[in-house]
């Protein structure tokens with residue numbers, strides 16, 4: 340197991356990534372790469388860029404944290420009153436990107452997005468640090484606020500009003516992207532990068548190498 344990014348980058352750029360190396364299930368391949376980059380100490384490995392589109396087809400992108408992943412796809416948690424949640428209500432489809440730049444890896448997902456169960460949202464919430472749990476009560480997300488003092492006053496009210504442990508606010512919900520397309524990108528020398536794409540086909544997955 341490689342435990343620093345510089346060594347991982349050298350090894351992975353030299354070794355590359357081929358269709359023959361790829362797991363039959365893309366989420367298994369994702370889990371393997373995530374575990375490798377986490378072990379290698381890559382910065383912010385669970386940060387994913389999430390792109391949605393609004394009712395007028397305008398794209399919006401922002402970073403969210405990977406809250407969970409299994410064969411069903413990557414999941415994240417957010418405020419159901421947020422702009423991204425409104426986008427997903429209008430157009431329940433998203434693209435997500437993980438960039439592990441220190442080791443020249445990228446993973447892209449595209450597919451429909453649905454709500455997770457309440458039990459899963461509870462689990463994502465419980466995994467948050469205490470301060471972050473309290474902060475989820477400060478909202479609605481992306482609403483305009485007067486100043487920082489207003490936010491801090493709201494946090495203080497939450498501290499006084501909410502029992503301990505702090506419960507999940509009803510607006511804090513989970514979403515899962517069900518992958519239709521997943522692409523794994525491994526940087527190689529001379530820009531001759533390796534790209535392996537999974538596409539759903541006939542109940543299974545079609546794997547193809549793409550030109551860099």
Ligand SMILES: Cc1cc2nc3c(=O)[nH]c(=O)nc-3n(C[C@H](O)[C@H](O)[C@H](O)COP(=O)(O)O)c2cc1C
Nearest residue numbers: 386401402403404416417418421422423424480481
């Ligand atoms: C590293 C990082 C992690 C973030 N994680 C989350 C997250 O898990 N959920 C979330 O709602 N916002 C998260 N944010 C904030 C979002 O990027 C964004 O500001 C917020 O969700 C509002 O987006 P919206 O107005 O498009 O709905 C994160 C931001 C960064 C930089």
